Amino acid sequence: MSRLSGRIRVIARSIPRLALKAFRRPPTEVSSILIAHHLLLGDTLLLTPLIAKLRERYPDARIALTCPKAIVPLFAGHPFGAHALPFDPRDVKSVLSVVNSGPYDLGIVAGENRFAWLALAAGCRWIVGHGGDTPAWKNWPLDEPHPYPSKPAAWADIAAMLIDGPAPHRARPGDWPEPAAAAFSPADAQALARPYVVLHPGASTTVKRWPQARWRALAERVEALGYAPVWSGGPGEVELIRAIDPQGRHASFAGRVGLGELWHLFKGARALVCPDTGVAHLGRMVGVPTVTLFGPGNAFIHGAGDFWSDARFQPVTIAGMPCRDQPIIFRRHVSWVQRCDRNEHTCVAWRGDHAECMGLVSLDAVSQALEDMLTEAS
Numbered sequence: 001m002s003r004l005s006g007r008i009r010v011i012a013r014s015i016p017r018l019a020l021k022a023f024r025r026p027p028t029e030v031s032s033i034l035i036a037h038h039l040l041l042g043d044t045l046l047l048t049p050l051i052a053k054l055r056e057r058y059p060d061a062r063i064a065l066t067c068p069k070a071i072v073p074l075f076a077g078h079p080f081g082a083h084a085l086p087f088d089p090r091d092v093k094s095v096l097s098v099v100n101s102g103p104y105d106l107g108i109v110a111g112e113n114r115f116a117w118l119a120l121a122a123g124c125r126w127i128v129g130h131g132g133d134t135p136a137w138k139n140w141p142l143d144e145p146h147p148y149p150s151k152p153a154a155w156a157d158i159a160a161m162l163i164d165g166p167a168p169h170r171a172r173p174g175d176w177p178e179p180a181a182a183a184f185s186p187a188d189a190q191a192l193a194r195p196y197v198v199l200h201p202g203a204s205t206t207v208k209r210w211p212q213a214r215w216r217a218l219a220e221r222v223e224a225l226g227y228a229p230v231w232s233g234g235p236g237e238v239e240l241i242r243a244i245d246p247q248g249r250h251a252s253f254a255g256r257v258g259l260g261e262l263w264h265l266f267k268g269a270r271a272l273v274c275p276d277t278g279v280a281h282l283g284r285m286v287g288v289p290t291v292t293l294f295g296p297g298n299a300f301i302h303g304a305g306d307f308w309s310d311a312r313f314q315p316v317t318i319a320g321m322p323c324r325d326q327p328i329i330f331r332r333h334v335s336w337v338q339r340c341d342r343n344e345h346t347c348v349a350w351r352g353d354h355a356e357c358m359g360l361v362s363l364d365a366v367s368q369a370l371e372d373m374l375t376e377a378s
Contacts, residue, residue, distance in 0.1 A: 006095035013099055013121035014141065024143055026126050027105040030058050034102065035065035035082075036119040037110040038089060040204060041259075041278030042302070044071055045285060047110055048079070049160040049307040052168035052175070054108075055080040061105075066098055066118070073260050074282075077177025098122055108162055111330050113138035128162050132332045148334045154305025155329070171308050176285050178267070181260035191251035192268060196228040197370070198288075200274035201244060202237035202254075206344045207296050207355040208275045212244045214363050218273065219250060221367050225374065227270060232262060232279070271373050273366065275358075276302060284311045289373040291316060291366060295357035296324060296340035296347075312377065314369045318360045323348050 033054055035047065044067060054063055066087035067075060075084035085101060088094050099121045107124025109116045113133035120127060120141040131145025139145060146162055153161075160168060184192065199222070201215045219229040231241045233254030241254040253265060262279070266272055266286040274280050274290070276297040283290035284304065294302075294317035304313045327337045340357070342348070349356035 003089045005092045006089055009092065009095060009099065010117050010121040014117050017120050017123075018141060021141075021143070024126060026144070030061055030105045032062045032102075032104040033058065033064070033106045033108065034104040034119055034122055034124055035063070035108045035110060036098075036115040036122070036124075037066055037112075038068060038087060038115060039111050040068070041071055042204075042281045043111060043155075044068070045074075045278070045281040046156040046302075047159055048171070048176070048285070049156050049168050049305070050108070050110070050162065051080045051082050052171075052307070053160045053163050053165065055082075056168055057163060057165050064101060064104075066115070069094070071259065073258060074179050074263070076179050076260075079176045109142070110159055110162075113142065116141040130162070130330070130332065134331050148329070148332060150336075152300060152336045154303060154307075155301050156307055157305040160307070167306060170306070170310050171284070172310075173287055179260040179263055181258070181264045184261070184264075188251070188253070191228070191230070192265075194228050195226070195270050196230045196268070197222045197374075198230050198232050198266060198269045198272045198274075200232045200272065200277075200279050202233045202240055203275040203277040205296075207340075207342060207347055207350075208277060208293075208358065209240075209354060210275060210293055210358050210361060210366075211354045212240075214366075215244045217363050218366060218370075219245070221363075222370070225371065227374075230265070230269070232257075232265060270377060271370055273370055284308050284313055287311070289377050290314070291369045291373060293317070293358065293361050293366065295321075295355055295361065296342065298324070298337070298339040301329070301337065301339065312373060314373055316361055316365050316369050318357060321357045321360075324357065 063082040064085050067084040069086045072084045072086050085098050086094050103123030107119035107127040109129030113129055126143050128144040129142050133139050203209050222229040229250045231252035233241050235255040238255040241252050266288045269288050271289040272283045276294045280292040289312040291314045294315050299315035299317040303315050304311050324338050324340045329337050347355050
């Protein structure tokens with residue numbers, strides 16, 4: 001279904017309220033909060049410090065956040081008392097469900113400010129977000145635009161800064177309730193009976209992928225360390241795993257499990273190795289020792305930050321890549337940001353099947369990081 005139907009309904013609700021913007025005032029009491037966004041898995045999980053801070057500051061408030069439908073099962077246990085609202089801009093029913101869920105005392109917009117209009121339509125009486133989005137009309141519903149900080153910080157911590165007050169307590173085991181999951185089949189349970197390491201080669205974009213031959217070599221090294229390599233991947237990554245392991249030597253869960261089952265797959269693992277993608281953040285939530293390969297992404301901005309500083313997380317990257325030169329994050333120009341958002345067609349250092357920034361991440365560096373994590377966890 002077209003996004004147009006949902007947009008028409010949002011605009012119809014928003015315009016009359018926008019006309020009264022000059023009369024809006026910050027709430028003196030906050031009993032209901034909406035976090036409006038439509039982020040992918042990783043960026044959604046990076047909102048955790050914001051949710052934790054809201055709960056600490058407003059212990060009795062109702063906290064709701066819009067959430068892509070595929071991610072909703074992770075919120076079934078209502079972490080920090082938050083409730084996920086299934087949301088897809090192309091699904092009018094989900095749009096109307098969010099719009100009719102209000103009103104709210106406080107609305108917080110994460111990522112793109114076009115969802116500030118959704119927050120306004122849902123009856124948020126005061127809307128906070130990062131200013132400077134483009135085009136300018138996205139920012140119109142904001143009552144309280146915040147600039148990005150002038151000094152480098154992890155994006156997860158930056159999101160929490162949208163709310164005044166001290167930083168939330170650092171992440172602790174058990175903060176996030178385990179989601180429900182279907183039981184593994186007897187064959188899968190048998191494959192997981194010995195100590196195993198999960199290898200997740202897929203990523204949200206091909207420029208974040210590590211060369212396939214190195215995944216095969218890493219699997220061999222995992223075996224040499226006495227662990228069973230186990231592949232994981234999304235529905236669109238089944239063929240990628242097959243290309244890496246054409247003989248099917250190792251168990252693969254690619255395309256066969258949902259996020260709940262993936263959580264439990266990670267929970268039972270001795271370690272997880274993956275590119276800079278959503279499962280890296282899921283690994284931190286679960287608490288599995290995680291080695292993450294950063295190429296075009298920035299290991300500091302999208303790393304553990306302060307909130308997850310106690311997590312067993314090891315980034316592997318190449319510092320000072322000259323093509324990591326785009327100071328843009330969520331369409332804002334931020335002078336200290338150093339990242340690359342190109343694809344395989346626009347990458348200035350594409351090497352046939354991988355970006356140079358990923359090709360320079362050596363097998364030895366990843367293997368050593370993994371060995372260190374396994375030694376630390378034992």
